[in-house]
Amino acid sequence: MRLQLLTWDVKDTLLRLRHPVGQRYQAEAKSRGLQVDSALLESSFRQVYRQQCRVFPNYGLSQGMTSRWWWQDVVSQTFRLSGVQDEKILHPLAEALYADFQTSKNWEVLPGAREALKGCAELGLKMAVISNFDRRLEDILRNVGLDGHFDFVLTSESAGVAKPDVAIFHKALKLGDVIPQCAAHVGDDYMNDYKAARQAGMYSFLLQEHLREDIPSDHVIQSLDQLIPRLRGLIK
Incomplete structure (x- = not known):
């Protein structure tokens, strides 16, 4: 799919x-x-x-x-x-x-993040956030200039449940009006992002500098510039 x-x-x-x-x-x-x-x-x-x-x-x-x-x-x-x-x-x-701590004085965009978001948009993907963050997150994203990339932002505060509980991913899928097999998640935490999204039936990519022996190498991106080529294989 x-x-x-x-x-x-x-x-x-x-x-x-x-x-x-x-x-x-x-x-x-x-x-x-x-x-x-x-x-x-x-x-x-x-x-x-x-x-x-x-x-x-x-x-x-x-x-x-x-x-x-x-x-x-x-x-x-x-x-x-x-x-x-x-x-x-x-x-x-x-x-x-x-x-x-909701101002851009305390937060900076990681290298390659803007380019990755732009590339995902060019692939025609709908994008959203799933984060164990509080209600300030939308203001933070707006203050650093990233808010325009997302259809919705789902925090653990607004969802009432936090990663790695798969319920927060199910809420996101419902908001995005997609089935799990048509969705993927990107994050840096093995349990909260990679494993939890997989348990919800989604694809997921783990952002880590080093490969792990316990997950397939093509599920790991060592930098955000590796994401777009991996995604192309899922949208054909």
């Missing part, structure tokens, strides 16, 4: 952070007169983020949270763990960083 819909992961597939989180948090703190080590902030963030994801998966939606609240809690806990205890400082810091 002819390929009709191509869905994309975003973070580390199309976009990446311009600077490590610790550096950005340090800069925001410094603008408010606080001196906090960026490496300590980075370590604290990773610890807090892992814990938050474990206790409140998918932004705590099923537990009555919002993604804004979830992220502001992550920021506040990161600074507390890094030695900042003044609650009067933590709240505005968390608000500022939540807003800041």
Whole structure:
């Protein structure tokens, strides 16, 4: 069957952070007169983020949270763990960083991404996003100039379910009005992107620098410029 819909992961597939989180948090703190080590902030963030994801998966939606609240809690806990205890400082810091991370100041388009999206459009493919991201993603895509490529953007927040649950792929297929055999997904995570899409009945391509022994080599793209030739074989 002819390929009709191509869905994309975003973070580390199309976009990446311009600077490590610790550096950005340090800069925001410094603008408010606080001196906090960026490496300590980075370590604290990773610890807090892992814990938050474990206790409140998918932004705590099923537990009555919002993604804004979830992220502001992550920021506040990161600074507390890094030695900042003044609650009067933590709240505005968390608000500022939540807003800041939806701007192009913190995100850049990966090399080859614009060309790959343009090439996919020229193949006549409908395109969409499936991402474990929050409601800010559409603003981020607009701010970096990628929003015009997609028919729809499906985040785990809007879907109410996160990858690798195949339900989010089923929701995307329904939105795209295609059957799984006419859709493919591109992403950089083996479980969330490659394997989950395959379990949903779609084609999928894993964006990784190195080939893996456990999946066919033609399912791996080591850079985005390899994608178009692979897709041509699915639309003939």
